[in-house]
Amino acid sequence: MFIILLQLVNKLLIKKTSITLFLITLFSTPLKAQNIDSLYTNYFQDTRELPYLHLNKTTFIKGEEIWFQAYVTEQNSNTLHKTTSNLYVSIFDENGKQKEQHLIHIKNGIGHGNILIDSTFTKNAYYLKASTNWMKNFNEDHSFIQKITVLSDRERDNKISINEKKFYEFKIFPEGGHLISNTINNIGILIKDVNNRGVKISKGKIKNRSGTVIGQFNTNHLGLGSVSFFTKENEIYTFEATLTNGTVIHKKTNLPELIGITLNTNVIDDYYILNILTNDVSLTKLKNKKYRILTHNTRSFKNINFNNTDKTYTLILKKNELPKGINIVTIFNENNIPVIERLIFNDFEEFQNQLNISNSKIKSDSITTTLTNNSSEKLFLSASFLPIETKAYKPTNTIKSQIALKPYVKGHIENPEYYFNNNYKDLDLLLLTQGWSKYNWDDIFNNATDSYFDFETGIDITATFNKKIKSNQSVLIFSKANKLIREISNDQNPLVLKNTFIKKNSTVDFGLKINDNIYKITPYLQYSNSYLKDTFNKNYLITNKDIELETSNFGDLSKDITILDEVILSGNKRKLDNKPYGGVTMLRNIKMKDLMNPTGETIIQFLTFKGYQYDGNGFSPKGIDTKRDEQNSSSESEGIELDSEGLEPDSEELGSVSNVDDDKFNRPLVRVYLNDKEVTFNIWVIENINTNMVKEIFYGKVPGRFAQVIHIYTFSPHEYYSKKTRLTKLKLPVGFTTEKEYYSPLYPSFSNSTFREFGAIYWQPNITIEANSSLNITVPIYYQKELKIFVEGTSEIGTLISKTQLINID
Structure with missing residues (x-):
């Protein structure tokens, strides 16, 4: 092994100086760091949320909608965040002024929504920002930001060019941050134009004071290089540097420091080679000083201590002993002061080959695309289908760069997708020119993390009544849109509904119940966790100094939509009986009006009296031990798959199961439905329902079905009204955005350049593909011969997925 390491060092062409060689294995026992370990752990113990929005596209025509799927990962585990729920998506204009804000409900790390580009979008560009309240506690800004463009149908000097004097950004970055005299220094180079795009230089010169050329350099197409x-x-x-247009630009170095150390990093095969260099003068002053190298990535860290006894130290890190993705290497001096820092990227775990996209069926007006998951991990994806000539999809970041790269770097990343297509050499150049990481050591040492902003879960509603609720009175609350039905006793004023997921602009009915009559009562409502006071950092503004404005030859698509006046129809209502499947011939039926129920008895108590056991998670027939798997009781996906109506599949789909004690799928023994909607896995919904709120119950066993069923039907607000009921209907001005199903705009043409370059074919969120299985998606063709599909997402263990593929319809 030692011979192999010497061969690696020889490849580096290091001068014949005294070299102390260290082979560092990160699984060795870490040396105790004086206070740094605990400070580092404390700073990162509170998890960061990392949001990402996958947009169906980034350029829009008025009348279209921005469709997006939100992913929120938890940095400490690098997987989808299981508990976060409130994601705020704000829109800012070109001046950094907030235009509107939308609250997105995140469930198990994923949510989706849409925003209409209506007539109020009068500017050419806007910025979407996704963040949470909890994120405001941290010094580092991990918000998601994406610029969107709105096309105009007016000829505003189309092909306009803003003629300004060309300006180029030319920067040089000594590796580790210091230029040390009388030793070899590695310097990163960055050249960008006025639009923040990299500039390729085939040959540049390095000159000393006298003008003598002592070296040469070049840059790649992203403007990055090193020498x-x-x-x-x-x-x-x-x-x-001499540019292609003949312009010559210059950049001078600072005066090299006489005393200090510098860093020179190389990658050879499966190793990172870290050369720590100094000069003779520094060695006399720094000899035998204790230095420490900390390799870290916010989730874990390792310490490496060494004494400074030679001008060159070579430390070798094995790639397979480093975490995947970004690793930060920080060198501390004998006073525990960080003096050098370098970001390195350990080869990313690619997922391209495990996700296969193919065509399975083509019709005259549609095509079915098959997404095949060849891995052992469940996938959560979203997909945008656009014309082959599209110019409308230009995301600033993919999910890979947003989650795995952007949290660590401070600067702008041009074309981030490029770096994750096995172009890790160029990615290392990017990290070299980024300097120190986004995490500031002054903040870490001072533990400068606030805890003023709460971790939000839903919206709390406080209802205050203008008079005291008496002992024989209670408050009834109904909301069909929010699946809310409560009867609250008189001991709560104000009344607080915690952690609700109310929908914006939905309605809630309030009533005061006195004996069997209900009367109007109007509360004063207050809301928490419904709005985020957000700002926009103008450093994120992307200003093009030399552009051509794109225009659309379509008018605003919204002009083709006719908004009809609200029409209220009245007539004789036909009473419909509640009859679930098997309700007449196979289930027992009880009409609550025929019974005398104790005042205040809940439906849970009533069903327990009828022979069911209730353990807080669900029901079971009395006499059967039903210790549930916690995961099955909280996740429908682990139970029986339901059809679009929320009903249980036929027995043929479930297979023949005759013994409830021998069910290998651990399915619920009793399935509960409230007004024909299954609540088996959300059983808390019925816990506060009293029997006098229930109209009818069906329960029992249906032959051919595995589980017993309970169907509960409550009185509707109209039926309460017929019982001398008077309700106050309030519209909620705040809440979560209602999730809608994608619809395609009414484009005037599918053949002209506007549709081919800026139109949309289809958008599919909420894609879940089990391990080693496939999913079919049928999309319209709209007379196109080729389509592009853009897929983003993650696996259940945190593997990030970003894939683009052509779909040939011919």
Whole structure:
């Protein structure tokens, strides 16, 4: 092994100086760091939320909608966040002024929504920002930001060009942050144009004070490069680059430091080679000083201690002992002061080959695309289908760069998708020119993390009544849109409904119940967790100094939509009986009006009296032990799959099961329905329902079905009204955005350039593909010969997925 390491060092062409060689294995026992370990742990113990929005596209025509799926990952585990729920999506204009805000309900790390581009979008560009209240506690901004463009149907000097003098950004970055004299220094190079795009240089020159060329350099198409050369004492060097248009730009180095250390990093095969270099003068002052190297990534860290006894130290890190993704290497001096920092990227776990996209069936007006998951992980995806010539899909970040790269770097990342297509050499150049990481050591040492902002879960509603509720009175609350039905006793004023997921602009009915009559009562409502006071950092503004404005030859699509006046129809209502499947011939039926129920008796108590056991998670027939698997009781996906109506499949789909004690699927023994909607896995919904709120119950066993069923039907607000009921209907001005099903805009044409370049074919959120299985998606063709599909997402263990593929319809 030692011979192999010496061969690696020889490849580096290191000068024949005294070299102390360390092989560092990160699984060795870490040396105790004086206070740094605990400070680091404390700073990152509170998890960061990392949001990402996958938009169906980034350029829109008025009348279209922005469709998106939100992913929120938890940085400490690197997987989808299981508990976060409130994600705020704000829209800011070009001046950084907030236009509107939408609250998205996140469930198990995923949510989705849509925003209409209506006539109020009068500017060319806007910015979407996704963040949470909890994120405001941290110094680092991990918000998601995406620029969107709105096309105009007016000829505003189309093909306009803003003629300004060209300006180029030319920067040089000594690796580790310091230029040390009389030793070899590695320097990163960055050249960008006025629009923040990289500039390729085939040959640049490095000159000393006298103008002598002592070296050369180049940059790639992203404007990134690096060069190593021996830096002399008291010498300033000039980097000179000649652009393709003949412009010559210059950048001078600072005067090299006489005392200090520098870093030179190389990647050879499966190793990272870290050369820590100094000069003779520094060695006399720093000899035998204790240095420490900390490798960390916010989730874990390892310490490596060494004494400074030679001018060159070579430390070798094995890739397979480093976490995947970004790793930060920080070197501390004997006073525990960070003096050098470098970001390295350990080869990312690619998922491209495990997700296969193919065509399974083509019709005259549609095509069925098959997404095949060849891995052992469940996938959560979203997919945008656009014309092959699209110019409308230009995301600033993919989910890979947003989650795995952006949280660590401070600067702008041009074309982030490029770096994750096995272009890790260029990614290392990017990290070299980024300098120190986004996490500031002053903040870490001072534990500068606030806890003023709450971790939000839903919306709390406080209802205050203008008079005291007496002992024989209670408050009834109904909301069909929010699946809310409560009867609250008189001991709560104000009344607080915690952690609700109310929908914005939905209605809630309030009533005061006195004996069997219900009267109007109007509460004063207050809301928490419904709005985020957000700002927009203008440093994120993307300003193009030399552009061509795109225009649309479509008018605003919204102009083709006719908004009809509300029409209220009245007539004789036909009473419909509640009859679930098997209700007449196979289930027992009880009409509550025929019974005398104790005042205040709940439906749970009534069903227990009728022979069911209730354990807080669900019902079971009395006499059967039903200790449920916690995961099955909280997740429908682990139980019986339901059809679109929420009903149980036929027995043929479930298979023949005759013995409830021998059910290998651990399915619920009793399935509960409230007004024909299944609540088996959300049984808390019925816990506060009293029997006098229930109209009818069906219960029992249906032959051919595995589980027993309970169907509960409550009185509707109209039926309460017929019982001398008077309700106060209040519209909620705040709440979560209602999730809608995607619909395609009414484009005037599918053949002209506007549709081919900026139109949309289809959008599919909420894609879940089990391990080693496939899913079919049928999309319209709209007379196109080829389509592009853009897929983003993650697996259940945190593997990030970003894939683009052409679909050939011919």
